[in-house]
Amino acid sequence: MTTVRTRIAPSPTGDPHVGTAYIALFNLCFARQHGGQFILRIEDTDQLRSTRESEQQIYDALRWLGIEWDEGPDVGGPHGPYRQSERGEIYKKYSDELVDKGHAFACFCSAERLDQVRAEQMANKETPRYDGHCMHLEPAEAQRRIAAGESHVIRMKVPSEGVCQVNDMLRGTVEIGWDRMDMQVLMKADGLPTYFLANVVDDHLMGITHVLRGEEWLPSAPKLIKLYEYFGWEQPQLCYMPLLRNPDKSKLSKRKNPTSVTFYERMGFLPQAMLNYLGRMGWSMPDEREKFTLDEMIEHFDINRVSLGGPIFDLEKLSWLNGQWLRELSVDQFAAEVRKWAFNPEYMMQIAPHVQQRVETFSQITPLAGFFFSGALPLDPALFAHKKLDNTQVRQVMQLILWKLEALRQWEKERITACITQVAGQLGLKLRDVMPLMFAAITGQASSVSVLDAMEILGPDLTRFRLRNALELLGGASKKEVKEWEKLLATIA
Numbered sequence: 001m002t003t004v005r006t007r008i009a010p011s012p013t014g015d016p017h018v019g020t021a022y023i024a025l026f027n028l029c030f031a032r033q034h035g036g037q038f039i040l041r042i043e044d045t046d047q048l049r050s051t052r053e054s055e056q057q058i059y060d061a062l063r064w065l066g067i068e069w070d071e072g073p074d075v076g077g078p079h080g081p082y083r084q085s086e087r088g089e090i091y092k093k094y095s096d097e098l099v100d101k102g103h104a105f106a107c108f109c110s111a112e113r114l115d116q117v118r119a120e121q122m123a124n125k126e127t128p129r130y131d132g133h134c135m136h137l138e139p140a141e142a143q144r145r146i147a148a149g150e151s152h153v154i155r156m157k158v159p160s161e162g163v164c165q166v167n168d169m170l171r172g173t174v175e176i177g178w179d180r181m182d183m184q185v186l187m188k189a190d191g192l193p194t195y196f197l198a199n200v201v202d203d204h205l206m207g208i209t210h211v212l213r214g215e216e217w218l219p220s221a222p223k224l225i226k227l228y229e230y231f232g233w234e235q236p237q238l239c240y241m242p243l244l245r246n247p248d249k250s251k252l253s254k255r256k257n258p259t260s261v262t263f264y265e266r267m268g269f270l271p272q273a274m275l276n277y278l279g280r281m282g283w284s285m286p287d288e289r290e291k292f293t294l295d296e297m298i299e300h301f302d303i304n305r306v307s308l309g310g311p312i313f314d315l316e317k318l319s320w321l322n323g324q325w326l327r328e329l330s331v332d333q334f335a336a337e338v339r340k341w342a343f344n345p346e347y348m349m350q351i352a353p354h355v356q357q358r359v360e361t362f363s364q365i366t367p368l369a370g371f372f373f374s375g376a377l378p379l380d381p382a383l384f385a386h387k388k389l390d391n392t393q394v395r396q397v398m399q400l401i402l403w404k405l406e407a408l409r410q411w412e413k414e415r416i417t418a419c420i421t422q423v424a425g426q427l428g429l430k431l432r433d434v435m436p437l438m439f440a441a442i443t444g445q446a447s448s449v450s451v452l453d454a455m456e457i458l459g460p461d462l463t464r465f466r467l468r469n470a471l472e473l474l475g476g477a478s479k480k481e482v483k484e485w486e487k488l489l490a491t492i493a
């Protein structure tokens, strides 16, 4: 019998998402329950958006939660490398194989031509897709153009009609029409593979037997299935997990809910409680008990107990569960967990330089800098009353800064300052006009330590969370304002 092998394959392009942790947890449980292995693979073929910082954050977030992998970029293993950016030669070989077998072809179409085809299809109310222009080029002709250095991509052929049957472990057979499938690009002009090729090749070479992934990937399943068929490989079992949702049922998004695992760590949730809550997303213990450990989840795991209605990720529910966990700790454990959270030498060393010069006794530290140990702050609307700006302008500047900071990838004081300066400049304001607003939102006080340092220390999640709370307090942004301000945002370098 083959060993069950599952994997999580995150793209390191942003904050470590709770959705990634959720899918990782279910893959881990499935593998462990079958005595199998769980692998971590980094899908970093998007060179522009992938960063090593983000990759590290994924490791840290999963480990903080107690999710461990048997093979991965940082722990090694017999099927490495486990980082797709280090597997370029492998993808090239398999892409060539598909072209040789006539399942894929080189496409030389320019972006302009593709745009034009798309526009025409849209005008005719057709699904926009590649029109097959280069599919019938003679292979020798294509080879000649490639040898001459002409820019090209490799596309896969797909059937033009009929349906693809996707066998999903949760839904049974799902039929998806081939007329909805595009001739997917497998290799980009820069010689790097797209998700589709790299994912299939790696899952095969890494011996993955079961793929539990988010249901947002279900519509593209036929392309993956076709690729397995073209290669003549056995396809892993597929399982499309329901997506996490905001309490209003929309897809979990950071504009409505904090989605970064790091946020929950900074807020002082226990990792065991967080993992327990993720285990409750669409799944329940046979005896329906709410509180359980990872080991208990593994022991009783049954993929058929996953229900398809979109599980709601609700902060209040999570907080309640966390409270249950906290109360069951011994006092010793509780104190140890609190120390680990924020009363540890590392965090103290970040804060100390900023408070040392401003206090005469230690007892003044909490009134001055207690916000370093808080989550949401009790905010005073009076602190946001501005000499020059009316309420709309205040909300506008705060929203624009929030968006800029949401897009900021390297969380450093200079870069944070640059974001704020750019927004202020675009609105004809000075940095000192907007800093009091930042001060009020981040520290909840009229004076404290340097707010830019505080933002750096608090980290992206808590900073954005507090800015968002302040903005809400002042009335948020209407749909119309969001539209207008987004246009303005686009003009800020």
Ligand code: GLU
Binding pocket: 008, 009, 010, 011, 043, 195, 199, 212, 213, 214, 217
């Ligand atoms: N890299 C993809 C992601 O970031 C992996 C999806 C899959 O599991 O196939 O979600």
